[in-house]
Amino acid sequence: MSRPSAPTTPAPDGPRRPTDADADDATRLDRATSRAVRSRSMRLLGSMLRPRRKALALAGVLVVLSTLGQVAGPWLVSVAIDSAVPDLMDGDARTLTIVGSAYLVAAVAGGLCAGAYVRQAARIAQGVLLDLRRRVFRHTQLLSLEFHESYTSGRIISRQTSDLEALRELLDGGLTGVVSSLMLMIFTGVALFLVDPVSGLVLVVALVPAWLLTRWFQKHSQLFYRQQRTTSARLIVKFVETMTGMRAVQAFRRESTTEAEYHRLGEEYRDANLRIFSVNGRYQPGLVLIGNVAVAAALAVGGWRVYSGALDVGVLVAALLYVKRFFQPIQQLGMFYNSFQSATAALEKVSGLLAEEPTVVEPRRPVALPRARGTLRLQDVTFRYGDGPVVLPDLDLTIPAGQTVALVGTTGAGKSTLAKLVTRFYDASEGRVLLDGVDVRDLSTTDLRRAVVMVTQEAYLFSGSVRENIALGRPGASQEDIEAAARAVGAHEFIMDMPEGYDTDVNKRGGRVSSGQRQLLSFARAFLADPAVLVLDEATSSLDIPGERLVQHGLQTLLADRTAIIIAHRLSTVAIADRVLVMEHGRVVEDGTPADLAAGDGHYAALNAAWQDSLV
């Protein structure tokens, strides 16, 4: 199932994404889709297991051996009763010695193999899980911003946490249980046929209703397991959102409303779980019933045969033991089947995420650009979000290397969109964006990101130290370089005021690093990255005036030999630009030096006058 071609809503201004009715959340799928989803998730599972064929084979051998060890027991007991005891009465201890030693060997070998199997199964399971975790993480990082904006962070988080958790539960213990229970059943069945084929037939008859019941169970539970995954994702989304916005929740006394919403989602989740348990609660006793009736039937048939002299008592005992044992793992199997179904539903969701294609793709044969000079050219670029209206109509623009360009215009004029095209957060719908004459779509991510860096308004800090956060701009940078970057943007002082300076954990203080300080830190990041093209999208909005002044000074050095695109509504930042572009409805309506434009009578002149007024 591919994500629906999202019904993109028209965007009056700013980036827009579809209000997502997310078909991924649907639980009731039609037959074809259901089959497609199944086969997609099975393909994923196959691709994880295939490289582990040998390990799986070893696990298979181990589980067979350990099951053999268990299954041998009743047969040896029957031999002991029927042959060893009579032989012993006749003074012949050989049979008993053989049977006794065989039992001992079976016990020891079975136990050792069982343990080895647990270890081997865990090795496979944890390997698969690590692979899958990596794959989902990497894929999520590769997916375009467009996807992130429509799929929502909460849902991505739930794919990577609770869905993978469901899978982990199956793999860790569950799968071992399913496999060994199944093995035990198969071997017990075979042993029964070897010991007494007639009782075996009784078992086969009993398997018919058991199979029908299982079919019924599968059909009904699948729907509920999907529901469980969906409702759990909703619960996670709500939780993450509430915790992230706790200030606003408390300040506006929304606790009770949020609680009511969370409660509703929690009840939906509970309902899904309850439905699962209730289907389970009928399936399992059904199997127990079938098993016990089978034992009674085997007893009746066997007893009659003993009467008629066709069967030894010892054989009957063994047969009854086998019939009973055959149905015993079913109890366990039910519990494991639970985690199996839950994991299947989770795998469906995860495989759906992995099936998403990034809309901004890495070129197959990238053009190398190890050292960009920074000439930017937008050639007949048209852009729209999804199927929405055109945001940038047919834009043609050249920015020579080393030039600092300020973009000015009202919200929704297309400034941020332009920035996102240059940084390849999005690809142009038509036309090309060229860096040093190379289409940005032909550059490898590494080359592109080394050459072009964007600083946005939301200065996100990751947990870790201040140093690590700045070093994000250039991993492996020396302390001197990091400090120099911090000094250049005027962040050094407040960092030194923190309890542990550059080693202060922002997680501990994250809530308290003011948004201005956060912007300074992300500036330092960009400074450290030292790109050929720097894009600043409202990157100074929260700075105070002294901070802005410092950044301004820093910028002048920083921008001296590189191309820069600055989006700012504060014209103080614009003043350092070589060139100003005034944008309106996706078009450039004025283009010139700040001084020339200010002297004219266009939009910029008016804005500049208003801004001068606001200064005192």
Added chain:
Amino acid sequence: MGSHLSTIASVRRLYPYVRPAMPRLVGGLLSALGASLAALAIPRVLQALVEGPLAEGAAAHDLGALVVPVVLVLVLGVAEAGFVLLRRNLVMYPGTRIEAEMRMALFRHLQDLPVAFHDRWPGGQLLSRIMGDLGLLRRWLIFGLLQLVVSAVTIVVGVGILLATAGWLGLVYLAGAVPVTVIAFRFSRRYRVIARLSQDQSGDLATTVEESVHGIRVLKAFGRGRDALESFTGQAEELRQTEMRKAGNQATVTTSLQLIPEVTLAVCLVLGSVLAAQGQITLGDLVAFFLTAAVINGPVIDLGMTLSMTLNARTAVDRFCEVMETPNPLPDPADPVETGPVRGHVRLRDVSFRYEDSAVPVLDHVDLDLPVGTTTALVGLTGSGKSTLAMLVPRIFDVTGGEVLLDGHDVRTMRRHDVRRAVAVAFEDPTLFSASVRDNVLLGVPEDGPDAVPAEERERRLHEAVEVAQAGFVADLPQGVETRIGEEGLSLSGGQRQRLALARAIAARPAVLVLDDPLSALDVATEEAVTSRLREVLDGTTSLVIAHRPSTVALADRVAVLQDGRVTAVGTHRDLLATDAHYRHVISSLEQDWEDADHPDAVTEPDAEPETTAPQAQTEESER
């Protein structure tokens, strides 16, 4: 034995949630026991059959003697199935109910805990508790708990039967149980430590996932996806190793739990055969012994699984309780002051504030008075404590020294809800929720409850607030004010979000309005439009506006300057500009000009203006 005591402690912590479900749980337990007794009785019948009718009746061809045991087995079999059905249905409601209730309790508690707590706790750790740990507990309540009790009872009763009926054989079997018990106990001790580690590491991994998703723009902008993947892989690898250690322990216990009983059975087989050959026991006894042992063996082998499930559940309870038992440092007072309608006089008296993990106070004996109906701008350098000060008024944080007075009452003597009803805030990071524009703007305007606002009035406020905040763009959204925004809906630009956050604060119609740099993301034209309309609204409302720029200061009647955790000056913008060098440094883009020859005497001007007073003087003035 410490581990034993804390097991009891874990049970006690869980008990309040379990208590209402006790009857059903006990019922489920009894059904489970019934089921296993029925299962244990079946071999007895078979034994009787082998000893009686089959041995003797075979000669007599008395088919009637066969009917009774077959029917008995059938009845017991149906009874077992019936008990299993009953147990399942009895247990599933309390199992899911307890999970849901614990989840709500945790959620409620988390919402009650102050922001300082949330700043400290990474989101992934909370998420892994409320989803992962509670899910674990649910499954344990439904499967593990009963399994554990049933296994124990089956083993004890089964061994009892063996002892009673098989004499020496029973004793030998019991001897095998001793090492099993020892191993199980040692396993528990070791496993618990690893289980805890694994659950904590899962939480850390969840935190990393959360950050990688929330910080995706930064990671993309710097092309750091690969580094993020590397550090994620490192963490996931650590978790894998922990899981492997767990599996190693499980493997050992699986081996022991399967090997020891089976070896014991091998001994019993030889011994039993000898005894039977000597005629000390009957063949029927031997058959019954092995049939019963087969019933016991299942639970013994599963004991490893059941135990680890129980230990995981225990760790989950511990992790849950760690958060649940974090006391709220800002509780509502036992005997809250009833203020009635708040006029909106805010006064900070000798207020100090220090963050828990920091030695240096952020605010150091601050005095500030906000007379009813005035608008005060708070100006200071980034990191000077402005936002912290603003958070003290609605009790997002509580002072560590001095007091914040609202209409003369210390805010700590008031209910938090009462304080926050009177005080509305627009934060510097505008947080929008996944809801319609309408719901986001009317967040602080209750629809129901004791202070519900009628629908018409709500509508009026919505439109007024949207209009004042210059958020007219909402009309152009696909479904107007009904358009869903936030995480799960349409994404808005920074400026748009800020205007909605401002509209939200305005719509709440508070007595006191706190605006944290409310215009930072707006362009000049919009800022101007908002400023002029906002001034009208602020007229008559006590307001505290954190300002970084003159255009924002223009909203205020007066300005308080915050420097190094103290209010160093209060006055009008114009006066402070003339008299206060620090203020000029902070607020004026034209600082250079001021320091140029135009105003050579600006700083030294001795008796500038009467309005420019020390904060203490200001306090007195406000008493008038």
